[in-house]
Amino acid sequence: MTLTDYISPPLFANGHIQSIFPNVFRKVNGVRYERERIQTPDDDFLDLDWSCNGHPNLAVVCHGLEGNSHRAYVKGMVKALNSGGWDALAWNYRSCSGEPNRSMRFYHNGATDDLDWVVRHVAGKNRYRRIALVGFSLGGNLTLLYLGKDDPDPRVSRAVVFSVPCDLKAGAEKIAKPANTIYMKRFLKLLHEKIKAKAELFPGKIDDYGYSSIKDFKGFDDRYTAPIHGFRDAYDYWEKCSSKPHLTNIRIPCLIVNALNDPFLPESCYPIKEVEQNPKLHLMMPRSGGHVGFIRFNRENLYWSEALAVSYLNGKI
Known part of the structure; x- marks a missing residue:
């Protein structure tokens, strides 16, 4: 419907x-x-x-x-x-x-x-x-x-x-477009606070050095999400965690x-x-x-x- x-x-x-x-x-x-x-x-x-x-x-x-x-x-x-x-x-x-x-x-x-x-x-x-x-x-x-x-x-x-x-891949690419800069910057700022808190808890294992160079979800997921959670890189994370391929199984x-x-x-x-x-x-x-x-x-x-x-x-x- x-x-x-x-x-x-x-x-x-x-x-x-x-x-x-x-x-x-x-x-x-x-x-x-x-x-x-x-x-x-x-x-x-x-x-x-x-x-x-x-x-x-x-x-x-x-x-x-x-x-x-x-x-x-x-x-x-x-x-x-x-x-x-x-x-x-x-x-x-x-x-x-x-x-x-x-x-x-x-x-x-x-x-x-x-x-x-x-x-x-x-x-x-x-x-x-x-x-x-x-x-x-x-x-x-x-x-x-x-x-x-x-x-x-x-x-x-x-x-x-x-x-x-x-x-997830297409969604990450869409929000990285110039028209969505306001959202991307806000998400990265909020996520930065999470990373800084993690760095205090796990010194030497995670840090925010050079965080300002991250401009989109690919940069964030390549550096943090993927390695922390066992994915090869951002593309691997997006592919394995997108729900679309599994909708027919619901x-x-x-x-x-x-x-x-x-x-x-x-x-x-x-x-x-x-x-x-x-x-x-x-x-x-x-x-x-x-x-x-x-x-x-x-x-x-x-x-x-x-x-x-x-x-x-x-x-x-």
Whole structure:
């Protein structure tokens, strides 16, 4: 199924505006988290932020690159889920909860082992009839890769993902273009803080010498992501961690929502052929929406993406 029913507010049709405005100006009130720290098999930790109202179903929310559970798009989704009959768990990737993790590794597009550990942890509580996954950007790719490549927990019954760079190489090349310089610089600046924290924890094993020479994700992934996590180079990392080749293997209902004016996504990140080959997949390609945008102005401060996710998870569309 392909639907295109998002209509942007007046003066907000531009993809860059739709991407930047919520990140800078949106405030989401009324979300209160209870934090749980769990230990990982490699003696590290993950911080999970719960927002529970005693619902029988749970949605696990996966944030984007350099995000966390307190980003407006995460809190907006959590609030909508709570109102729509779902408890929500917004988990923070390694070093994204405000405290550096203990191991050399951190998070990346292919860290499905961490997602699996979170899912099995919450499933083991036996509190929920259904578990669903919601992912944004990097978190969307992570979700799809987990569902298509790994052996997901059978209690995961449905998923919805937004603004997904399912072809990582093409996505990295798109965001490296001059038109996206503002985003690239911001991501590299935020990632630099992660590297500096790692350098303090692991002197002699990692450093930020000459970091200013890194201008794009290829430079960052060649120097840090790939060697730290066992990949040959950036190209090897992108190839092995792109979810697109694994979409036809997904066996639960899954909705992919990628706006056509998303400034981060090249043509290859709209997986029309893969969706046509897998009846479990549904693709929506709204003409606008930006990257993790989908702005709507209303009394409830409910964005289109949030209303859509709740409707899909509840089987209403």
